[in-house]
Amino acid sequence: MSTIVFIDTRGEKLSKAAQEAVTYASQLAGGPVTAVTFGGAQGLESLGAQGAGKVIVARNVTTLDSQQLTRLVADVASKENATTIVCVSDATGKALAPRVAARLKAGHVAGVTGLPEGGLFRRNVFSGKARAHVQVTSAVKVLSLMPNSVAIAHNGGTAAVEEYNGDLGAARITVKEVRKAGSGIPLPEAELVVSAGRGMKGPEHWAPVEELANLLGAATACSRPVADMHWRPHHEHVGQTGVAIRPNLYIAIGISGAIQHLAGVNQSKVICVINKDPEAPFFKAADYGIVGDAFEVLPKLIDAAKKLNAER
Amino acid sequence: MKILVLLSQVPDTTARIAFTNDNTQYDGNGVTFIVNPYDEWYALVRALELKEAAGAGSVTTITVGGADTEATIRKGLAIGADDAVRIDAQPTDALQVAELVAAYAKDKGYDLVLAGKETIDHNGGQVGAMVAELLDMPYVPLASKLEVSGTTATVERDVPGGVEVLEVGLPVVLGAAKGMAEQRIPNMRGIMAARTKPLAVVPATPVSEVARTVKFELPPAKSGVRMIPAEEAGTLIELLHTEAKVI
Ligand SMILES: Cc1cc2nc3c(=O)[nH]c(=O)nc-3n(C[C@H](O)[C@H](O)[C@H](O)COP(=O)(O)OP(=O)(O)OC[C@H]3O[C@@H](n4cnc5c(N)ncnc54)[C@H](O)[C@@H]3O)c2cc1C
Ligand SMILES: Nc1ncnc2c1ncn2[C@@H]1O[C@H](COP(=O)(O)O)[C@@H](O)[C@H]1O
Numbered sequence: 001m002s003t004i005v006f007i008d009t010r011g012e013k014l015s016k017a018a019q020e021a022v023t024y025a026s027q028l029a030g031g032p033v034t035a036v037t038f039g040g041a042q043g044l045e046s047l048g049a050q051g052a053g054k055v056i057v058a059r060n061v062t063t064l065d066s067q068q069l070t071r072l073v074a075d076v077a078s079k080e081n082a083t084t085i086v087c088v089s090d091a092t093g094k095a096l097a098p099r100v101a102a103r104l105k106a107g108h109v110a111g112v113t114g115l116p117e118g119g120l121f122r123r124n125v126f127s128g129k130a131r132a133h134v135q136v137t138s139a140v141k142v143l144s145l146m147p148n149s150v151a152i153a154h155n156g157g158t159a160a161v162e163e164y165n166g167d168l169g170a171a172r173i174t175v176k177e178v179r180k181a182g183s184g185i186p187l188p189e190a191e192l193v194v195s196a197g198r199g200m201k202g203p204e205h206w207a208p209v210e211e212l213a214n215l216l217g218a219a220t221a222c223s224r225p226v227a228d229m230h231w232r233p234h235h236e237h238v239g240q241t242g243v244a245i246r247p248n249l250y251i252a253i254g255i256s257g258a259i260q261h262l263a264g265v266n267q268s269k270v271i272c273v274i275n276k277d278p279e280a281p282f283f284k285a286a287d288y289g290i291v292g293d294a295f296e297v298l299p300k301l302i303d304a305a306k307k308l309n310a311e312r
Numbered sequence: 313m314k315i316l317v318l319l320s321q322v323p324d325t326t327a328r329i330a331f332t333n334d335n336t337q338y339d340g341n342g343v344t345f346i347v348n349p350y351d352e353w354y355a356l357v358r359a360l361e362l363k364e365a366a367g368a369g370s371v372t373t374i375t376v377g378g379a380d381t382e383a384t385i386r387k388g389l390a391i392g393a394d395d396a397v398r399i400d401a402q403p404t405d406a407l408q409v410a411e412l413v414a415a416y417a418k419d420k421g422y423d424l425v426l427a428g429k430e431t432i433d434h435n436g437g438q439v440g441a442m443v444a445e446l447l448d449m450p451y452v453p454l455a456s457k458l459e460v461s462g463t464t465a466t467v468e469r470d471v472p473g474g475v476e477v478l479e480v481g482l483p484v485v486l487g488a489a490k491g492m493a494e495q496r497i498p499n500m501r502g503i504m505a506a507r508t509k510p511l512a513v514v515p516a517t518p519v520s521e522v523a524r525t526v527k528f529e530l531p532p533a534k535s536g537v538r539m540i541p542a543e544e545a546g547t548l549i550e551l552l553h554t555e556a557k558v559i
Contacts, residue, residue, distance in 0.1 A: 063478075064471075066441065066451050091471045094453040094487070098441035102410060107523030110406070110436040120526055126433055129329045131529050138522035172450040176466070177477040192559065216559055234491065235470065240325060240432060241349060241490055249558040260325050263432075266531075270556045272548060273537075283537050288551065292542025304546030308553055 003029035003084040005052070006073050006100075008064070008092040009041035016152070016189050017088045019050050023153040024145050025086040026051025027115060033086075035159070036076050038062070038069065048157035058164040065171035066095035073100050075166055082140065089144035090188060097144045107136035113149045127240050127263030147189050148246050185219040187236065192218035193247045193268070195238060196226070197261075199254020199275065199294055203231035208298040209253060215305035221245070223255045239264035254294045257282025274298075313369035313460065315359040316417055317393065318427040318439065320348045320403075321377055321384040325432065331528045338433070338528070347384045350428025350488055352391065357493035358458055359426050360392045369423075370394045374416060376401055376409045382511065389506035390498035396509070401516035404524060406434075410442030411519040417447060423482045424465070429454055429489040437487065444485035452480065456491035 005025035007018035018037075025033040032053030037044065038061040047055055058072050073096065077085055085100060087093035089111045101108035109121040116122075120133040121143065187193070194213040200206065206220075213220045220236060227237035238245055240260040246267035253274045255261060262285055265271070273286040276293050283289045290297055323329075323343045330339040346352075356373065363369045373388045374397045375381050385396045399412045417425065425447070427440030437453065444451030456475070457468035463482045468475050470489065498506075540548050552559045 064476075066444070067448075070445065091454055091469070094437050095441055095451055098406065098410075098436075098438035099445040099451065101438075101522075102407060102442035102445035105407070105520050105522060108406065108436075108438055109523065110438050125435055125528070126323075126329045127435060128531070130331070131531060132525045133527050133529070134523055135526050136523045138520070172480055173452070174479045175476055176479055178471075178474055179477070180474040235475075237490075244435075249552065249556070263325075270552070270558050272552070274545075285534060286537040287534065287556070288548055289537045289539045290542055290545055290548060291539070292545065297542055297545045300545035301549055304549035307546075308549055308559070 001083050002080045003033045003086065004036055004073070004076055004080055004082045005033055005086040006036045006069070006093070006096060007088065008090070009037045009044065010039050014041070014043065014046065017090055017147050019047070019152045020147065020150050021086055021088045021145050022047050022050035022052050024150045025084070026153070027150070028084060028086070034076065034080055034082075036073055038072065044161045045158045048159035049154050051153060051155065052159040055159045055161045056164050057161060058168065061168060061171070063171050063173055063175045064092055064095065065173045066099050068168040068171055069096050070099040070103055071168045072164065072166075074103050076164070077104065077140070085140065085142045087142065087144045089146050093144050097142050101142040104140050104142070105138060106140035106142050107138045108142040108144070109134050109136060110144050111146045112143050113146050124267060128244070128266045129263065146246065148191065148248070187219050187221060187238070187243050187245055190219035190245065191247050192216050192249045193221050193245060194218045194251045194253070195221035195223070195255065195265070196253040196294070197223035197255030198225050200226070200231075205295070206232070208302060212251075212298060212302050212305060215302065215309060218249070218251075223261055252282055253298065255282060256280050257285060313362060313366050313423045314421055315363065315369065315371045315424045315426065316420075316422040317351065317356045317359050317371060317373045317388070318413060318425070318443070319351045319356065319373045319375045319385065319388050320428070320431050321345050321375065321381045322348045322431055322433040325349070329530070335527045335529060345380075345384055347387050348428050348431045350430065352388065353495040354488035354490065354492040355426035355428050355486075356388055356391060356393065357496050358488060359424070360496075361493060362424070362458075362460055372397060374399065374413055376403050376412050378402055385511060386506045387498065389509040389511070390502040391496050392502060394509065396511045397514055398511060399514050399516055405522065406436050406438035407442055407522055408519045410439050410446060412516055413439070414443050414446035415517045416514060417443070424460070425449070425483070425485040427485065427487050429487045440485055440487040447485070449483050449485050450480050451485045451487070452478065453487040454489045455486040456489050458486060458492055
């Protein structure tokens with residue numbers, strides 16, 4: 001019986017999501033776990049701090065080909081006698097975790113948000129409007145962890161790094177080009193998000209929204225019509241048909257709070273709503289609210305954020 | 313080109329969420345059901361566009377569900393699918409659905425299998441990838457653009473912090489996301505034609521039972537909003553720092 005955790009370690013540094021997944025896996029196992037990854041990542045031994053006893057890395061795999069990676073995870077799982085396989089519920093994990101589950105005839109819980117209670121895993125369904133408690137009855141379990149669900153552990157250990165040398169077959173997917181989008185904080189991982197809607201009247205008015213976000217160290221987001229009208233890039237669109245996020249703080253400016261918008265943001269820990277209409281439905285979902293004109297409120301928030309930054 | 317589109321039925325996006333039978337079942341009473349938006353707007357419409365551009369081929373939809381899904385299946389036919397398959401089983405778990413779809417699709421020679429990015433009720437985003445594994449095909453999730461030339465598909469997909477452009481040989485399974493196509497509204501002719509298009513009902517084959525939802529619950533209600541006067545808007549930042557402790 002052991003637990004393995006698959007993480008995507010491409011990128012300059014180990015992602016927050018990867019560190020969260022290792023932390024979660026080791027909390028679940030109650031001890032060290034085996035992390036599995038691919039590509040050229042360095043500094044993998046530091047995952048010991050999150051609870052990895054060992055990291056197995058397939059250096060010769062560089063593209064995210066879910067078939068190669070599925071063989072990798074299934075092979076490590078069988079060698080390690082794994083009964084639990086943890087992945088991250090992100091673009092990489094979405095291609096991989098269900099495949100691994102189908103290959104091993106294992107139950108998969110997509111988007112777990114915490115440790116099991118009474119053997120049941122909790123996940124959000126109906127776009128965050130309800131939660132489901134799932135029981136996995138197969139011998140092997142596959143769990144995909146939602147970003148921002150656990151606090152990263154720092155225990156100071158060092159993991160042993162081993163290279164994987166098995167045959168994973170050829171990649172059937174070739175990556176032609178990678179286009180970076182946005183500021184660097186991927187929206188699903190952002191802890192703080194400043195978002196604005198049609199109430200901003202036009203793309204030329206986004207400077208104060210961005211300034212506030214910068215001062216707070218937050219990512220920016222928007223409602224769907226704003227992306228549809230090309231005021232903002234599509235990757236910023238949050239909601240039922242856009243990105244679903246669960247940051248610690250979501251500030252919504254000039255957004256009415258339609259149910260499809262709420263579906264993507266209602267898991268945020270603290271929600272602040274700024275809207276000139278006191279009847280805007282968003283206030284019902286808010287922790288803090290300001291009824292006022294965004295163009296008057298934003299400069300006040302910016303001043304206060306500058307003051308706070310100067311104090312700390 | 314032979315294309316299979318996975319269509320699922322979900323409650324309308326504005327539907328009230330409630331549960332019955334001691335919170336073990338979704339209460340569909342009085343709820344309007346629709347085709348899952350990702351399946352309809354993106355997967356199905358892009359499949360039709362590719363068929364139209366090629367001037368040949370077929371688009372078949374497949375749904376795992378009871379007889380109550382036939383109205384939404386007809387919607388897919390009205391939009392333009394050539395024929396539809398319904399596998400007669402109540403969906404209970406992603407692997408069950410995937411095994412049923414794969415058992416049907418195996419040996420039928422589909423060049424392209426399109427699923428939605430996720431269903432808006434279960435939000436799992438799992439079925440497409442599972443079907444791909446069971447059919448031994450590559451899978452690309454969160455696909456926002458799809459072009460096909462000969463036996464190669466060029467796909468754009470969202471990855472953390474950007475977009476990847478990739479090439480993959482057919483056959484392939486994709487999870488369709490926003491951007492792949494524009495929603496089509498069925499016209500009168502489509503709706504009339506849909507009534508007589510073939511809808512085959514196929515019995516379920518045996519499947520694995522690996523997971524089940526034991527109960528549902530509604531999230532705890534917010535304790536109430538704290539209003540701050542607009543003139544003192546700056547207080548919000550202080551409260552977020554000292555009271556909510558999120559900044
Ligand atoms: C199937 C489906 C899926 C959808 N998916 C999504 C989704 O994923 N994400 C999403 O966001 N939407 C989605 N929508 C659209 C959604 O229903 C709403 O239409 C949309 O969220 C509204 O965007 P908004 O709040 O920016 O604009 P509006 O509804 O126009 O609201 C603008 C708000 O700004 C306020 N305002 C105006 N001027 C000011 C000012 N000067 N200062 C302060 N406040 C001001 C107004 O009082 C109003 O409340 C979906 C719809 C459907 C049917
Ligand atoms: N019961 C079903 N019948 C047919 N296709 C389905 C069914 N459930 C899910 N799918 C397909 O799989 C995709 C992902 O679903 P899910 O894994 O439930 O989020 C959906 O967008 C559909 O294309």
